[in-house]
Amino acid sequence: MKKIIALLVAVALLSAWPAATWFYGKRAQASAEHFSNAISQALPYINVVSSEYNKGFLNSSQTIRLSAGLPGMTGAKLPEIVIENSIEHGPFPGFSGVGAARITHNVVWPSELKAQLAKLWGQQAPLTMSTMIGLAGSGTTVLNSPAATATIDGTTVAFQGLEGVMNFTPGFAKIDYRFALPGATVEDAQGKMVLGRISASGAHTKLAGTEKLYTGKQSASFDSFDLVAPGKPGATVKSVNYVVETSAPEASLLSATGKLTGAALKVADLDLGALDYAYSMSKLHAPSVEALTKAIQTELGKSAQKAGDAAASQATNDAMLTAVKQHLPELSKHVPRFNIDRLRIGTEKDYAQLNATLFLKPVSAAEAANPMTILPKIDASMNLEISDSILTLLAGQASQRMMGDPAEAMAQLPPEQRAQMELQMKEQAKFVVDQQLASLVQEGYIVRGVGKVSAQIALKDGKLTVNGKQVGQDLLSGK
DSSP states (O other): OHHHHHHHHHHHHHHHHHHHHHHHHHHHHHHHHHHHHHHHHHSTTEEEEEEEEEOOSSEEEEEEEEEEOOTTOTTOOOOOEEEEEEEEESSSGGGSSOSSEEEEEEEEOOHHHHHHHHHHHTTSOSOEEEEEEOTTSOEEEEEEEOOEEEEETTEEEEEOOEEEEEEEOGGGSEEEEEEEEOOEEEEETTEEEEEOOEEEEEEEEEOTTOSSOEEEEEEEEEEEEEEEETTEEEEEEEEEEEEEEEEEEETTEEEEEEEEEEEEEEETTEEEEEEEEEEEEEEEEHHHHHHHHHHHHHHHHHHHHTTTOHHHHHHHHHHHHHHHHHHHHHHHTTOOEEEEEEEEEEOSSSEEEEEEEEEEOOOOHHHHTOHHHHGGGEEEEEEEEEEHHHHHHHHHHHHHHHHOOOHHHHHTSOHHHHHHHHHHHHHHHHHHHHHHHHHHHHHTSOEEETTEEEEEEEEETTEEEETTEEESSSTTSOO
């Protein structure tokens, strides 16, 4: 009896297996299509040119062709990216586990780039990616790039590898990820570049009623960058961190905050101190943002396919402008606001800083058709403050560019004479700055304080003012 039962169970399983394979084959196809859509969601300026899916019984294949369309580069010819996906169907994909599918992603590199990559990685694949999709549709994508070291044409490259993991729920409704690049070094006879650890992570949830908009938080950090050249000025960047958080506190209206900080920035002898930048946005109508973004992305993709065609490039620009005019009325109806809450670079003594705010009043369809009538709808203000020392430094550098770098000539002078010459150059730069500032103060464009200058600039009701003084007469009124 037990043998008969076992036989019946085996027959039932064998009978159900083709149906299960067919079912999970369909699910694998849907997941693969979601994957191709997720590429353009994660990389806004990467467009899916085509996605060809060839379905089989146990295995399927998919070829995704991508093109890059970047703002300001309409008509530029960029290499096409091809991803070939090998898909094994569930419920036992590749007979190596249980799941709806296992996808192996293979990047087909352009021939010129492939030859260069082979110099570093040899026969190893420079990048491997695979996705395991669970029976319920959730999945995990794992990405790896092996460490490699090689000397190429006299340049030694040491790459410490790359690893990343992305988890997703069915339909990519939720995504979380983390990536890490431990570092890299490039060295030749001219100098050495050392790149520290770079890492990124994020967790996002698709906004209801949209295809490509997500709320959530993402962060990235960049430990260090050092450029050393014997006998030449170097550069150093330390502890750069970036955090962005997007939310929807009101139905269909997005808000976002971002912060970028850098602990130390130094180029040659110029110590830029620290960087502190924070911005915020609110009242962004999500459907309009998505529609506008999609239209612009589509047009950039078309432009990439017709690189070098001036007429096509102009058509792309016209189409993007048309998209802005179409969606601006609905977007502006909610009075979106954009703020630079803080932008400061420098040390405690030597610095430049500003904050600014801008909001857009409702624009009608008729007004959107004429850019000049939009200007009075913009309400903006900015506060700018710069230390005298920064202005003097900039003036000194401008003087050096005009006169040529005197460092080599001054190095031949005796120490006392060299010190005297340096002092004279600093005094000359300060005199030039003071002269120019006095003129700007007299005209009302800046306010002179103790060791600093400042200015308040505003655009309201089509009128531009600087420190409360109107500049021009009805230049921006739209009349």
